[in-house]
Amino acid sequence: MTSPLLEMRNVETYYGPIMAIRGVSLVVDEGEIVTVLGANGAGKTTLLKTATGALDSRKGRVLLDGAEIQNRDPDWVARQGIAHVPEGREVFPFLSVVENLEMGAYNRHDRDAVATDVETVYAYFPVLRELRGKMAAYLSGGQQQMLAIGRGFLARPRLLLLDEPSLGLSPALVEEIFRIITRLNREQGLSILLVEQNANVALRVSQRGYVMEVGGMVMDGDSNHLLASEDIKEFYLGKKEEGIRGRRRWKKRKTWR
């Protein structure tokens, strides 16, 4: 039996005395896009930070290809093949666009292949080619998000982690960025673990999804199935159910509670 690309088993992470994620498990297989949905404070970012070693878990295991990677330094985890595109983009503000991209390839020594991949990134995000000599600080939010994704891609990772790529972007830009995320998955065979609040767009690009709430997983399944579920519709897509007398059924509880 082959092990999944990434597996988290019963992971618990604390901020001091506060348990931020409570025994979470998830699986990402080779070639998949998997979404983790959740509201603010559900623990999505904590989950990704635990996966890449920016936070240590107190319990549980994180496995990449069956090998344990939990509680190691994040640069070590990155060298094992996970590229983390953090929330809020976090580009290097005073390096140029092309220097930012090259920093993504820091641990690669095949110069020609890196140069080819920089061109690949420009092909996906043509605006970055125009801005390549510019300091990243002067880019717009959407351009910085593209740069952050391109920088992650340049590591040629086994798995790309995307933390809320839609954050603070216009709906049109969100559509564009997710179209490219889908293409990176299909054309480059890039496996992606995506964390989002924007359930609609995230479930449309992904094959499977998990729903997180107050630090725990409450639902999981095929993305189509989740998109169709009443709870997701109501709480993440904002589609209200009309009750008798045309009023919202305010007493409705989430079924997983």
Place this chain on the structure above:
Amino acid sequence: MLPLNDVVHLAVTGLAQGCAYGLIALGFVLIYKATEVVNFAHGEFMMLGAFTVLAYSEAFGGSFWPAFVLGCLTIGVVGYLIDAQIMRRIIGQSSASIFILTVAFGFIFRSLAGIIWGWNTLSLDTPFDGQVALGGEFAIATDRLAIIVATILLCVLLYLFFSRTRYGIAMQAASQNQLAAYYMGIPVKRLVSITWAIGAIIAAAAGALLAPVTQIDTTIGLLGIKALAGAIVGGFGSIPGALLGCLLIGIIEPFADYLLPEIKGVSPYIVMLLVLFLRPEGLMKQTFKKKV
């Protein structure tokens, strides 16, 4: 009025002194930008550098250059180990504890140097004797010229290193956004230790080059405090600013000492106070604020 000859002499002396401050300040600023630690023992790297070069030079029968290179590298290793073995463990502690720790390092280094090399003033033979004519009636002492040339050379080298090499750019990246650098697989901890090593090497070079001017004893590291003042004048966190600030206080110092001998040696701090009152961010602003 001062005679022109004296003005030139004082200016050249000040310029050389400012360059020496600048070399030490470079180390302060590099380490600060990488780790947000102000290393109050940095002047001590300079003092240890001077002693170490002297020790090698005696061991090699007086040949300066091999002793110089080996001495600087030795102090570089010391700087690397201080970070890798000690500073790395206390990162994240309160800045007061880190401040006291670096001050304590200063005391330890001074005692150590005294125990190893004694408390007397020693002198180092360098190839920089005599003076070089500047044209007309003016001349510059070779040892001072060596400091100026070395400063220019080191600044060019550092600039090329930080703007052109993979290591240098990665160090910039780590200083701009440490977590993102980790996520890119950049070995941030190792690069920080290398930054300490570079800072220590530059300070050691300054110590050895200054030896003909200041002589060598355990207290010469206190010059580091003036370098710190210069870095503050220029704007802490900006490398060109720190160099500029150090040149400024270096050039002001001999004139102030000459004209007001009652307050000899105090002028750098007066300049620093003035700058802190009038322009607290320093002459050159730090180019960006670090995210917390």
